[in-house]
Amino acid sequence: MSSGHHHNLFIPGSTVVHRLAPEVKLVAVFAFVIAVAVTPRRSIGSFAVDAAVVVVLFALARLGPRTVLSRLAVVVPFVSFAVLIPFIAGGPETEVLGVSVSTEGLWGTWNILAKAVLGTSASIILTSTTPVAEILKGLSRLRAPAIIVAIMSFMFRYLDLIVDEMRRMRIAMTARAHDPRWLWQAKPIATGAGAMFVRSYERGERVHQAMQSRGFTGTMPRLDTRSASMREWCAAAIAPIVAIISLIAGFALT
Template sequence: MGAGHGHRLHRPGDTPVHRLPPHCKLVAVLCFVLAVVSTPREAMWAFGLYAVLLAAVAAVARIPPGFLLKRLLIEIPFVAFALLMPFVVPGGRTTVLGVSLSVPGLWDAWNILAKGTLGVAASVILASTTELRALLLGLQRLRLPPLLVQIASFMIRYGDVVTDEMRRMSIARRSRGFEARGVRHWGVLAASAGALFIRSYERGERVHLAMISRGYTGTMPVIDEVAASRAQWSSAAALPVCALAVCLLGWWTL
């Protein structure tokens, strides 16, 4: 896969969670999310237990609460959508602080917020304890289609390149006295976006030709294999197994 690339989501460390093979953590997070999604929304206590489980994993991984909470802000658009549901979903009504709200809408909003927040938190913990390169190796180990793995790999590798190109274009505009202050400047920004697309496409073509000239045949070489022992699989399974138990108990208590 080549050299690893750092990312602001990753928090280096030497904890039991960091040392788990990436494919074990990927399977564990996927199974945990499936258990959360399968939990009935009426079992509100179950989501509290899921949060406790994630907090325990974060504590073992030595992830500060502030670090985790700051990165949960990515779900703000979903929070805004959920907050609208009590006002637009039809059904029975109830009054909260003098405001008439839809009962089904309140349940739907709770369902989205609870399950979405837990899913994002689990993903943030995974990204915080696993390097991006290791995640790609884990996906490859799990037999994900090679083409999808390569696309993800190139996105990670060249995302910073495109961002740096945008930064240089922004500096060039400012050095010529340009500042976007209104609608009349949208044309310049649109032209810049078009130029960025062309530059990125041309760079991609050059990179592809360089890869072919060096023997690229459609598959990327694997630098190392990440094996997992039975003990590591058992450790990774602790989270989804506990989540499954909570999910089953949630259905049983309805």
């Protein structure tokens, strides 16, 4: 893994969040997301505390509102169905803007939206302050299966290459009067997808053979042996600990 390979999501910086070791950020984000996921939906105070933690981390990482909102937009297609829950759920009803909707459905919509936004925000902080290569290093230090880390490494390394090849194939199809936007163009699209799969598979075989001829044993050499300090672990633990405390308070008060 080349440490110089950065994904588009990473925003270079020298903030305290950027400087944390990747493994502590991975553990902190995982613990925070789990705490948010099991928070009772009626515990609005707990969600408010979690949101405050996220806002503080955004400020510490110097991530502007425009960046955050543009990246949060990714959850819109996945949670858009939640808006329909109050209209199709049963149980007692209440009026919102003159429209009768299910009370349980409203709580369900709130539960989905709050947890999706908070969980995605935690992921945004991780990916914006940590290059992909560092995330993979963090997984290795956390003793993740080596084969999984290797697959992820090559996936990210060649993702841009495959996307660029798909773009070239689309241009070639358009130049031959095939418009991919229309349903009757499904056959050439399927043919192009098959060709892309075969090319990607063959490229993977060639890369694997080339690496084996150079002594590759299945795991990438670890050039950086630095481990996270106790101060980094303590600093990264603040956010999930606050989320867990608010979770316990939420269970106690509901």
